[in-house]
Amino acid sequence: MTIIVPPDYRKLVYRRLTLVEFNDVDIDRLMPHLFEFTVKGGRSSRSLTDAQAYERYRDRLVAHPQVHGFDDDEGRRVVDNWLTSSVVKIGRRGLARREEQMQYVAPLTLAAYRAGLPKTRARHRGVDELAYRLMLAALELKGSTNPQSDLRDLVKRAVGHGVVEGSAPMWDAHYDGATAIDITGLLSLYFLDGFEQSSAKDTKWEPVDSPIPAVTTAIGRDLIDYLRAYGGKMPATAFTRYLSAMLSFHLFSYTLRLTIATHELLKSGVLPPDMTTGPTSAPTELYVDFTRERNGGSDTLARRCVERDLERLRASFPDRLQLLLLERSLDVAGPEGVALKKRPAPLMFEEMVAKRSDPQVQMFAGIVLTQIENETQAADRASEGDRDFIEHGRASGASYLEQATAALVESLRSRGIENQVKWFWSTGGIQKTYGILDGTLKSRRSWRYVLSDELLTALLLVLFVDGDGLRHRSTMPLADVLAGLEERFGILIARPPTYLDGADTRAAATSNLEAFKRRLQLLGCFDSLSDDFSAQSVRHPLERSL
Structure with a gap:
């Protein structure tokens, strides 16, 4: 028809309704541009990079005055292997997909934006802009009088170890020449030195006019709490992975909550809780399976929830x-x-x-x-x-x-x-290591909700942050962790979703809770010292390394 x-x-x-464009998006791909916004106070620069000239930029790294011993064929092969496996995402372009080009640089350091990749922001779907604006709004709610400067400082502390961000209008971030950093970070900075910079252009930022302010306010708060509580306390690579996991999940949840809220509004004519200023409890009921027993009761619940949400x-x-x-x-x-x-x-x-x-x-x-x-x-x-x-x-x-x-x-x-x-x-992160969605991309019947270790850790990190966003707790009662995951993120572990409630599904959820405890033990943050549920507690997932 x-x-x-x-x-x-x-x-x-x-x-006006969605704030972003609903289409495929890659959080890793947009992260360097989000870093750029934070460093340049919301400004961006026109990219001067030739994305098809990878070898030119590789040779500039080989010729860097601080890099020695890679200027023969074997050395270049070593550099190629390192760059393409750890730093630069190489893809194909054109209708026949025959021409190779650099797609983006992995967000290993604050200076990643120097590469000017991706060349355009269209495939970010507006996510980088939304995340930046929500973080500014969260800082204002916390009393900041200069949120752009405060956000720059937070991100610099988190992922700018050893980086001098430069000054306007070029903001040519580079290694400070003195700070001890790991070899991957150091060579990444030397590689980024080979990219030309252009002047940043001013951008006027309007406050986010969100259709579901209770939800978007919580997103900005979680991102800022994570930056304030953990910035500078873990390697930049790990910090960025958890940040990507958190942002990706929040976008996933945001869509479902917007879907639920708009449908309720059209049905009843009354603003649902998420369309108020909140705070509210997440109504999504995302049952996640930890048993990993294919076609078992818990696995079936996780698949049924995906089917419900696709519908x-x-x-x-x-x-x-x-x-x-x-x-x-x-x-x-x-x-x-x-x-x-x-x-x-x-x-x-x-x-x-x-x-x-x-x-x-x-x-x-x-x-x-x-x-x-x-x-x-x-x-x-x-x-x-x-x-x-x-x-x-x-x-x-x-x-x-x-x-x-x-x-x-x-x-x-x-x-x-x-x-x-x-x-x-x-x-949902079905092609990432930090997703909530598991299965084969081309087989929707295989899709199920499963919390990856990275996403579980990221959500726990936020749950453990104290109310002021500056400190984190060392332990939490298991019951509080389960309640927090449900109320703040809509994640169900120990009970089935309401529309599937029954004796069999409750039994499946009970088994799932035991599997969740075993997962926490593998992560090193749970010891089953008591059979009394009320006495069981969860340790901070990174307490030993912070």
Whole structure:
């Protein structure tokens, strides 16, 4: 079926609602640009890097005055192996995927942004900008009078060991020449010296107008608490891995919570808790399996939860398009529409939903529907089925808004849902070592929720931070850890999700709790010294190394 919609509706990006673009994203790829924002106070620089000239930059490293003994063929092979395995991600470009190019530099150090890679930020989907703005907002809530400077200092302490960040407008970060750092970090800095820099351009940052402020506020708080509590207390590589894990999971959870909240708003007309200023408990109920028994009771629960959430994403697509239509109707609503668009996002959406039956809104939707009908009938590739779809909608008795939404969904469904699923598996980390999603990418039936060691450690690190965000506890009762994982992150371990509650699923969750304790023991942060659940406690996962 080929329903043709007006050009203004063919884009699948609706940032006022989603804040980011729902499509595949790579957190490791965007991290150097996030570092750049923090160093340059929100500014960015045009990349001067030739991504296809890898050998040129490798040879500059070989010729670096502090690097010796690699200027023959064997030495270059050694350098190549090290760079391509540890520092530079090499990929392919072009339709035939035959041409190699540097995609990005691993975020091993604060100076990683010097490489100017990736060349553009389009595939970051706005995540780097959102994370930066949320961290600034979190610092302001904590009383900072200069959040940009404070954030720069926090990131410098965390991943800038031995790095001089330089000064405006170039910010040519480089090794300070004196600090003792590991060989990988040192050679990375020497490699980055070979990339040309350009002046940073000013960027005006607006506060985040979040549709679910309770959620985005918590994201910014967790990122800042992690920076404040652990920055400078572990190697930069480990720190960045846990930071990536935390950011990726928060984006994954954010999407599901936005999906739930918008559906509740459209259904009830009342702002759900996540669309208030919070704090709120996560409603996602992500049951994660620790037993690793394929097709066992716990494993089945974890797979069923993934199936539920994929269906939530599919069902959310019409919700998103209806809200888009409602906001577009404000453009023809005169001064009242202008005033409404200036309100905070949750209040704007709430009032828009309340006006769904307004004659002016329905008239606007009718005009859009007529445009769709005319463009579809005029299209050479339109079929009889396309015309029947529109005529059936006209005869259904549905409102113009419902008909226009259905037509948009029919036209954009394939691409829109495909992009949402890409966002789901990429933020879920199915191809990363720090994900919550496990399985084979091309087999959705194999997808299940499983906490990787890196993600589990990252979430525990945040749970152990004290309220002021400056210190961390050494132990927590196991019951508090389970409650914290559920309330703050929506993660279930010791009980089944509500919609699957039953005697068998409770038994499976009990076995899962025992498997969780064994995992904690392997991580070195749990000793089963008592059978009394109330007396069992979890140690800080990195207490011995901090």
